[in-house]
Every structure is written in structure tokens, then in C-alpha cells.
Amino acid sequence: MxxxxxxxxxxxxxxxxxxxxxxxxxxxxxxxxxxxxxxxxxxxxxxxxxxxxxxxxxxxxxxxxxxxxxxxxxxxxxxxxxxxxxxxxxxxxxxxxxxxxxxxxxxxxxxxxxxxxxxxxxQRLTQCCAGLSAEVNHLRERSWSLPVGQSEPWLNLMQVVQKIASLGVPVSVLITGPSGAGKEVIARALHQLSNANCNPFVPINCSLLQENLLDSELFGHKKGSFTGAVADKEGLFYTARDGILFLDEIGELPESSQAKLLRVLETGEYRPVGGTKELHTNARIIAATNVDLEKAVAEGRFRQDLFYRLNVINIKVPSLSERRDDVPLLVEHFMERGKSLSALSLKFTAEAMARLMAYPWPGNTRELRNVVERIMVLNVGDLVEDAMVAAMLNQQQEQAAVANTAPFEEVIPLAELEHTYVKWAAEQLDGNLSALSRCLGISRSKVYRILKQIEASV
Structure with a gap:
């Protein structure tokens, strides 16, 4: 561009x-x-x-x-x-x-x-201040921090990230890797390390919205263009102008949206839903996926021309099992981020940490964070023993087995999460549903449903 x-x-x-x-x-x-x-x-x-x-x-x-x-x-x-x-x-x-x-x-x-x-x-300073303000607000909401790691695969990855971030000419980047490995963290690192870090970083998960709503989010819409469009709306391409638009789960992008995205990448122009005039954006695109896009292209589920436009530079994020040496650092990092969950200053025994490092972590760093936060809530005393870690990891495996065999709505592991367990955890967290859902590893809505069942059974 x-x-x-x-x-x-x-x-x-x-x-x-x-x-x-x-x-x-x-x-x-x-x-x-x-x-x-x-x-x-x-x-x-x-x-x-x-x-x-x-x-x-x-x-x-x-x-x-x-x-x-x-x-x-x-x-x-x-x-x-x-x-x-x-x-x-x-x-x-x-x-x-x-x-x-x-x-x-x-x-x-x-x-x-x-x-x-x-x-x-x-103008540059004004935009810089606005970008920093937006970033500060986002960091407050999500407690995001720079990538943590010292293993060889991670250090090699960060060298690549620094080299790409230092490029004078912005290029499209495709970040690949398994779910929970930290693809958004890498995208934010690219933003933070670049000379455009004053400009906005705007993320969206392409798998979370229906096709018509996704187009409205990305491109904006005009009043009356569809039911519920009660006013004009500026899309994320406008919000991310001169900054970065991070498209997570790009492999889930509907076919019609793929064509519109390709046009923006090629011309910088787009049209709001229901609009008649072309608008221009200078947003840089960083996309991420955990699926094999080349296979999706071969199967006709993803446009080949869009794949080539997105995949100018490819960054592969290693799974946590490929960087086990980073587990102790990540444990400390997650405890620092979640220190409001416990008044204790926890320390893991050597056996407990060894068990964490030996675990395969199919859910990667997201799963590790989940386990650490559960331990912070449930551990008695300031020393985390091997038995506690073993119990948490066994629970993870049991929940994964249920998730792999049961329909989605049956995944709620009520048998494992006894009502007394959930009730006690809720009391420790003063009823904070968001913190409770993170600790239990289930969604906020499901936590609410379980608490309602507990109230009904009393």
C-alpha cells in the first residue's frame, strides 16, 4: 500500500x-x-x-x-x-x-x-494519542502483555517477528498455529514493535458472527440497510485505518466476505452494507488461522487468490508442547496476571512443575492459563503440591474426553464440577462470573446456568 x-x-x-x-x-x-x-x-x-x-x-x-x-x-x-x-x-x-x-x-x-x-x-501526534488511548483501554480490559518465553523455538519466532515489524513497507501477514498457542499475542507484538504502534490495533474473530453481521462489522452499514440497522455504523476497516485489522479464524470467513476482503486488499476500497459510495482504508491486515488454508483452497472452501494475498509472509506459532521450557515462565506470568484470584503468593514444588512441563497441553497456553487460575482459586496454602497439579490435569483430560464424545450442549461437566465445588469457587470470587468461568474452564453463560441450578436445588 x-x-x-x-x-x-x-x-x-x-x-x-x-x-x-x-x-x-x-x-x-x-x-x-x-x-x-x-x-x-x-x-x-x-x-x-x-x-x-x-x-x-x-x-x-x-x-x-x-x-x-x-x-x-x-x-x-x-x-x-x-x-x-x-x-x-x-x-x-x-x-x-x-x-x-x-x-x-x-x-x-x-x-x-x-x-x-x-x-x-x-495529525500524526493526534492519531498516535488516539491509538495509545484505545490500546490502553484494550489492555485494561484484556490485561494483555508482551510475549513471554525463553525457549529456542520461541526466541527464533520473536526474531522473525522483530524483523517483520521493522519492515518499512507494511505487508500482509498470515499467522498459523494450533488453537490457544498465542496467535493474537504475536499479532499484537507485530503491532507493538512496529513504528506504527501509535495507530489502532483492532481484532475480530471471523467465526463468531453470522455472514450478514460480519459484513456489517467489517465494512459498516447504512441506516435502514437491514432489520436492526437503526443508524449508520462505521465498520472496523474505518476504525483500523492507518493501523492493523487482525482477522482471527480467517478460515471461517464466508465466501461472499472473502471476495469483499480480497477487493480491499487489492484496492484499499470497500462499500458499507447498503451504501452506494466507495470508501478507502489504509488498514494493514494480519490474519490468523488454526486450519490448513492450502487444504481449504484445494477443497474449494477458501479462495486461492485471497490466500495468496494474505500469505505474503507466514508466521508459524509453535504449540506449547514444542516449547516446554517456557512453562515455568508462563506459570509465573499467569499468576501475576491473575493475582486478584488469590491472596496467597503461590510457589510450585519441583515435582509439581515437572508434571506441568511433562503434560502435552493440547489446549496450549490458553489451557495452561486455565489450569493455573484454577489452582490459584482452589489451592490451600501457598505451596502447590504435585497432587494438586495431578488432580487439575486429570480433570482437564476428563473434560476433553467428554467434549470429544458428547454434543456441544452436553459438554458441561456437572459430574466433575460438583455443585459444592462450583458454589465454593463462586464464594471465593465474590460471585464474579467472568473470573469463575475462566477458573472452571466453561463459558460465562454455562456458569450462570449451573449457579441457577444450585439455587433451585437449595
Whole structure:
């Protein structure tokens, strides 16, 4: 994708536009020209505009009105008003409506270049602050941290991640690996280690939404485009502009959505559901999957052209069984993250840690976190013995066996999770359903159902 800044020059004098265009193109800016406000707005609706140089006296729509319309279209656009008449009232009006600066003709082109650079730097810092704010809020919600590991496979992986993150030109990345291995953690590391880490990181799991809702989430929708669309909605491609859109479980993307995603990757353009105008995004795509996409392509379940566009660079995340040396570090990491679950400072005996390291971990780091949090809630005393670990791992295997043989709605392991066990855990966590679901390894809704059954049986 072209990462140059887009500058829109709006002036009804062709020679003046030509002069500015020639000068700014030398500074590696991408220039869009318009002779009036109507055409300027058409350009701004079709493509991203970072900065607009707007003459105050335009045919039809004057510069102040165009300034307002551009700001309504995209508040990120910086606008510099240019006029042949020095007028303090006009300058005040321009600044009041959000103009970055005001220049009177004639002026030195070097002066204009300086204003352009300052306006774009202000835009960059504003976006950086917004991105950091969004990231801080996300981290508070999900307690995400940088990848943890010291094993050879993990260190090799992080070297690859650092190399990709340092690339000056953004490319599409496909992250593969088993469920629970940390594919989103790697995607976030790519974001954090890149020079675009101030911009948004926006994740979505493609398997969690129906096809029509997925399109609405990705591309947005217009009011009235379907039942329940009571207002316009900006999609995640808009939210992730200039940042990263992380598409988890990309192998579950419906066929029609695959075609739309391919178009965005090729042109940067998309259309909201029910919309008539093309919008532009500069979002970088990182996709992840735990399925064999090449096999899916061969079976006709995934578009070959989309696979090639996504798979410019492939990163394979090792399973936890391939990096057993990282288990002690991960245990400490998960205990630190979940320290609110226990007032004790737990330590594992050598035998208990050895058992954790020897376990195959079919659910990878997600399963390890689940076991550690259960132990934090249920362990008596500050020393975790081998017997406790053995009991937790046996329970994991029993639940996995039930999950592999029973229909989904029968997976709730009520036989293993005695009502007294669940009730006691709920009391320890002050009824926090989210924490309880993590500790028990079942969904929040199922925890709620079990507690309701306990209440009914009392």
C-alpha cells in the first residue's frame, strides 16, 4: 500500500494548483486536485485525505463551507485556508471551524511547506494519542502483555517477528498455529514493535458472527440497510485505518466476505452494507488461522487468490508442547496476571512443575492459563503440591474426553464440577462470573446456568 500522505489542493486557478502540485510532489506527497468544493468533496469521499489546502474564494461553495463539510466527512483531515485577501474576520472564522492555519497570498513556498509539515505532524501526534488511548483501554480490559518465553523455538519466532515489524513497507501477514498457542499475542507484538504502534490495533474473530453481521462489522452499514440497522455504523476497516485489522479464524470467513476482503486488499476500497459510495482504508491486515488454508483452497472452501494475498509472509506459532521450557515462565506470568484470584503468593514444588512441563497441553497456553487460575482459586496454602497439579490435569483430560464424545450442549461437566465445588469457587470470587468461568474452564453463560441450578436445588 502507498503510505504517502494525501494532500488535496482546492483552487479555481489551474496555474496556482499546478505550482503547488509541482512543489509538494517533490516532497513525496501524493497530490489530488480540485477546482471547486463539490469536486473536492467527491475526492474526499473516494479516497483518504490527510491535508487539504483550500482557497477561500471558490465558485459555488466557499472555503469556509468546504472546511466544515470536510471536517464532517472526516474529522482527521487537517485544513489550511489560503486566500488572496488578508482578513482577520475570515481567519477567525476559519480557525473557529477547525482549520489548522491560515495563509495569505502571496507567501513563500517554503512557508507553505513548513505549515504543511506542521499540520501533518499534528495529525500524526493526534492519531498516535488516539491509538495509545484505545490500546490502553484494550489492555485494561484484556490485561494483555508482551510475549513471554525463553525457549529456542520461541526466541527464533520473536526474531522473525522483530524483523517483520521493522519492515518499512507494511505487508500482509498470515499467522498459523494450533488453537490457544498465542496467535493474537504475536499479532499484537507485530503491532507493538512496529513504528506504527501509535495507530489502532483492532481484532475480530471471523467465526463468531453470522455472514450478514460480519459484513456489517467489517465494512459498516447504512441506516435502514437491514432489520436492526437503526443508524449508520462505521465498520472496523474505518476504525483500523492507518493501523492493523487482525482477522482471527480467517478460515471461517464466508465466501461472499472473502471476495469483499480480497477487493480491499487489492484496492484499499470497500462499500458499507447498503451504501452506494466507495470508501478507502489504509488498514494493514494480519490474519490468523488454526486450519490448513492450502487444504481449504484445494477443497474449494477458501479462495486461492485471497490466500495468496494474505500469505505474503507466514508466521508459524509453535504449540506449547514444542516449547516446554517456557512453562515455568508462563506459570509465573499467569499468576501475576491473575493475582486478584488469590491472596496467597503461590510457589510450585519441583515435582509439581515437572508434571506441568511433562503434560502435552493440547489446549496450549490458553489451557495452561486455565489450569493455573484454577489452582490459584482452589489451592490451600501457598505451596502447590504435585497432587494438586495431578488432580487439575486429570480433570482437564476428563473434560476433553467428554467434549470429544458428547454434543456441544452436553459438554458441561456437572459430574466433575460438583455443585459444592462450583458454589465454593463462586464464594471465593465474590460471585464474579467472568473470573469463575475462566477458573472452571466453561463459558460465562454455562456458569450462570449451573449457579441457577444450585439455587433451585437449595
Amino acid at each position: 502507498d503510505n504517502r500522505k494525501n494532500i488535496l489542493i482546492v483552487d479555481d486557478e489551474p496555474r496556482f494548483r499546478e505550482l503547488l502540485c509541482s512543489r509538494l510532489q517533490r516532497r513525496n506527497y501524493n497530490i489530488i486536485e480540485a477546482e471547486d468544493g463539490v469536486r473536492a468533496l467527491e475526492h474526499a469521499e473516494r479516497a483518504r485525505v490527510d491535508l487539504a489546502l483550500v482557497d477561500i474564494n471558490l465558485p459555488g461553495m466557499d472555503g469556509i463551507e468546504l472546511l466544515q463539510r470536510l471536517k464532517e466527512l472526516d474529522g482527521r483531515i487537517e485544513v489550511v485556508i489560503v486566500t488572496g485577501y488578508s482578513n482577520i474576520e475570515t481567519a477567525i472564522a476559519a480557525m473557529k471551524h477547525g482549520a489548522y492555519d491560515y495563509l495569505s497570498k502571496p507567501y513563500k513556498l517554503s512557508e507553505l511547506e513548513a505549515v504543511v509539515e506542521r499540520a501533518l505532524e499534528k
